Amino acid sequence: MNDPEALWSAFLAYLERAPAAGIPAELFAGFRDELIREGMPADRATEAVWGIVTMAADRRDWTAPMFDRIYASPEPGFSTQPSAFLVEVIEGRIAGSALDIAMGQGRNALYLASRGWKVTGFDVSREGVTVAQREAARRDLTFEARVAAHDEFEYGAAAWDLIVMTYALVPVTDVDFAATLVNSLRPEGLIVTESFVADPTRPPRPVEIDPDRLRRAYSELRILKFEDETTTSDWTHEPSRIVRMAAIKD
Numbered sequence: 001m002n003d004p005e006a007l008w009s010a011f012l013a014y015l016e017r018a019p020a021a022g023i024p025a026e027l028f029a030g031f032r033d034e035l036i037r038e039g040m041p042a043d044r045a046t047e048a049v050w051g052i053v054t055m056a057a058d059r060r061d062w063t064a065p066m067f068d069r070i071y072a073s074p075e076p077g078f079s080t081q082p083s084a085f086l087v088e089v090i091e092g093r094i095a096g097s098a099l100d101i102a103m104g105q106g107r108n109a110l111y112l113a114s115r116g117w118k119v120t121g122f123d124v125s126r127e128g129v130t131v132a133q134r135e136a137a138r139r140d141l142t143f144e145a146r147v148a149a150h151d152e153f154e155y156g157a158a159a160w161d162l163i164v165m166t167y168a169l170v171p172v173t174d175v176d177f178a179a180t181l182v183n184s185l186r187p188e189g190l191i192v193t194e195s196f197v198a199d200p201t202r203p204p205r206p207v208e209i210d211p212d213r214l215r216r217a218y219s220e221l222r223i224l225k226f227e228d229e230t231t232t233s234d235w236t237h238e239p240s241r242i243v244r245m246a247a248i249k250d
């Protein structure tokens with residue numbers, strides 16, 4: 001299979017029938033195994049999957065199918081605990097209105113709700129939203145969850161005391177998107193973000209954040225905390241370079 005579009009279609013078809021998986025890497029590996037089973041030599045299958053990861057950066061038709069498979073897994077491969085950075089940053093702050101962008105299965109949204117925040121969360125994965133709502137009901141927590149993409153959601157103006165984006169597959173450092181988010185923050189409101197930084201040894205992941213672009217995109221805000229370190233992330237099993245920022249609208 002040499003045609004990149006044919007390969008991409010095969011990948012999308014695979015996602016529709018793939019078994020539930022703990023993290024995205026397992027689904028990419030599963031597709032590689034399928035290519036090998038169909039007769040592709042192993043080194044070409046590795047190259048093909050790296051090509052798919054690269055193509056994914058500019059496409060959106062794979063995100064909901066992939067994350068639906070992940071949130072359907074009874075054994076999540078990512079941390080289901082809230083981001084430790086978020087927990088640290090909100091400690092001692094008065095609970096207000098919070099928005100969790102690309103909330104996944106709601107690990108942060110539910111934590112914030114449990115701490116008295118009035119939380120809205122959204123994600124393109126219907127399965128993620130369903131899991132979050134089910135867990136909220138089980139824990140008797142109230143929060144509003146919607147199936148939506150980052151460019152469909154109405155952020156409003158001066159609406160949020162806290163905006164959270166952890167490993168969010170949205171254009172965090174896009175200047176227009178950042179301006180929309182800053183405008184939607186209340187005075188004293190915080191933006192808290194955390195994700196992978198590019199790794200030159202592997203194809204770029206769509207979820208990566210460039211630390212310099214991050215600072216620039218939110219330069220209107222005052223940075224409270226900025227971390228850039230190699231550590232085990234909430235979404236991988238091996239050490240990765242992670243950037244985290246908490247910034248406030250003075």
Ligand SMILES: C[S@@+](CC[C@H](N)C(=O)[O-])C[C@H]1O[C@@H](n2cnc3c(N)ncnc32)[C@H](O)[C@@H]1O
Nearest residue numbers: 063067102103104123124125149150166167169
């Ligand atoms: C790596 S997960 C992170 C989930 C969650 N924030 C966390 O830290 O556990 C990336 C999430 O982005 C969601 N997503 C992808 N594209 C999106 C978009 N355009 N708008 C909103 N959510 C999106 C995916 O469905 C997935 O839940």
